[in-house]
Amino acid sequence: MFRNNYDSDALTFSPQGRIFQVEYAQEAVKQGSVVVGIVSKTHAVLAALKRNAEELSSYQKKVIEIDAHYGIALAGLASDARVLSNFMQQQSLSSRLTYDRPIALAEITHRLSIRAQKSTQQHGRRPYGVGLLIAGIDTTGPHLFEFQPSGVTQEMVACAMGARSQMARTYLERHVDEFEACGKDELIKHALRALKESLSQDKELTVDNTSVGISGEDEAFILLDGQSVVPWLNATFENREGGEESMEVDS
């Protein structure tokens, strides 16, 4: 049986120049449920599909508010994401305290990447098994950043990651030219449609499994969860058959 000799830690290159532990961490991201992020000239939006481990359990949190001006969506190990979100929150608060200014998104993403890269090069550590979308607004306008376990970060116009995210990405690529001019409402609709693309046939977006995060010029980052996403689901998928029934939730 073939056995990989170069994947027992994150310090050793394979002869082909690959670090398998990092690649495995990226697999963990692909196993996570899908998240989508888009920016326009005025807004940045995140949308995520929440999963419950079993019928009886609650849904895993997918969109986290970090500071008043931005939030993150995660795909992969939620516990790793909590460590990173705590770090981001502390950095953000510290920027508010020492300079009384919201931390720039490029800056926090940069600090995150430095932190993540360390665990791909230090003994006794493992890479973070989570990918993040960082979306919000700062003094230079709205931004969306993608973060990967390898420590790679990129600024994106639109991005999707997680299980079956290729479908969402196809949707985003098809509509990429429209995003820039979108207002808040249109942007959320695009994000939800992209999210829906990656759902398997038997699944629907419902109040329980959809999270949306949005921030814009002079609008603090808000998390739409549970009942507050209902109007958006209704507005986005007005004519879906049988949609109304799955929307009905006893409150």
Added chain:
Amino acid sequence: MNHLPQAWGRPRDDVYGAYDASHFQMSGPTQHSSRPIVTGTSVVAVKFKDGVVIAADNLASYGSLARFTDVKRLRTFNSKSVLGFGGDVSDMQYLDRLLNSLSVRENYSTSIDDSGKSDLDAHNLHRYLSKVMYKRRSDFNPLWNHILVAGLGEKDAPFLASVDLLGTTFSSPTLATGFGAHLAQPILRRQVPDEAASKELSQEKAVELIRECMKVLFYRDARSMDKYSIAVISKSGVDLKEDEKLENQSWAFAEGIRGYGTQVN
């Protein structure tokens, strides 16, 4: 004198008595500054409708000695804000180095705006400085300064605030440190009693007002000088002049001062 180089250039015991080496302090508590040594006097500043005017003279005193007569006590930060330093000059120079490194770090960092400059404005700078000063006072190792921060703050509104060696901060349409708080502030407040008045004040009037204050300070503050720096900060940037001279002085009033002119008693 002998051949041992350690002793060369040092006072001889037989002439000057045993050398008091106590200040070498091999052991014992670490000492921090307990008073300012070379000092600058007042800084005065006023907000006007689209910016701030700030001034300080170019003198650094050593006690009552006018030690350095060409010391610039207004420093620009990121070509957007101006700091006016009163108090210890070496601590000012330390802070200047600290802020320079902050400025370099900021401008190489990712949080730069469209003009390629850091978005760290006067307001952010003042907050940072207040943390530095408060930390140092809490360590019993104060930076012996009283600083005015002038520039544009949030949404390019004129910003003027002060921070002192204790980390105390406050903001006002007119501010003055040191003797200026007693001599210049009343003059400034008569013209600009509140925020509303500063929004009516033109740049010319503001500059004139500050020059007037510098003159009054030179008349009455023994640690002041007639050469000074003045800076105007507005949307068009920082206009700093570091070699201004007081003009139209009138010392006629001095004749009436007991002990100054012909009047001896």
Added chain:
Amino acid sequence: MASVFSGAPPAGGPGYSFKSTPTPSQASGIREHSFYPYADNGGSTLGISGADFTILAGDTRSTSGYSINTRYEPKLFKIGGEGPDHVGATLVLSVVGFAADGHALKERLDTIVKMYKYQHGKPMSVAACAQRLSHMLYGKRFFPYYVHAILGGLDEEGKGALYSYDPVGSYEREQCRAAGAAASLIMPFLDNQVNFKNQYMPGSGEGHALQQRVPEPLPRADVEALVKDAFDGAVERHIEVGDGLQTMIITKEGIEERYAPLKKD
């Protein structure tokens, strides 16, 4: 220090021609530090709790000695809530004494309350916040925050809650409290008007038979009038109080903030 200069001659070699070589001294006794890390920025605050509201108020003058630093430096701070504007906050902290310590205390408490909400998913109760504040003050028992703090909010039953502190953290829930420069002027007035001290039921007898008038929570309009009267009185008699009155009223609808001018003399 040792690496900078060693006054000792080379070991084993010939010594100085001096009578005594400079020996690094032991710590030369106790040196007095002339740096005093505190200042008194004057001003006064008060808080009164009602059946379903709490009012906190403070003047906005900041002083050092006989000088007015500024006429507007708030002493009341919202704690918690979302972002820098404290949207949805339900707690108010007032601090009077040394303003720099007050700011530091406020920022620490605000951070703690925000982290609490982030970690627990619900806002902190007043009782919890009150105890945490006490611990923060006590934690600096040997280098205290030189402030008199008053914390206001609504308790779990929706009743007005008011906690007052000394600089080292002992605290108590009260109906009303005045703190700061004019505390000794305002507090007796509040004792009489809020807790009805020295007020007796008419016709209830004489001497020991006199019955104390039973205090009950006052309606909001009465309390607002008391606050105004208390400060108008304090402004007349205390030089460190004046310029403006900042008021925060906490109800279940949120925090209502007001500003009213006081005498500026």
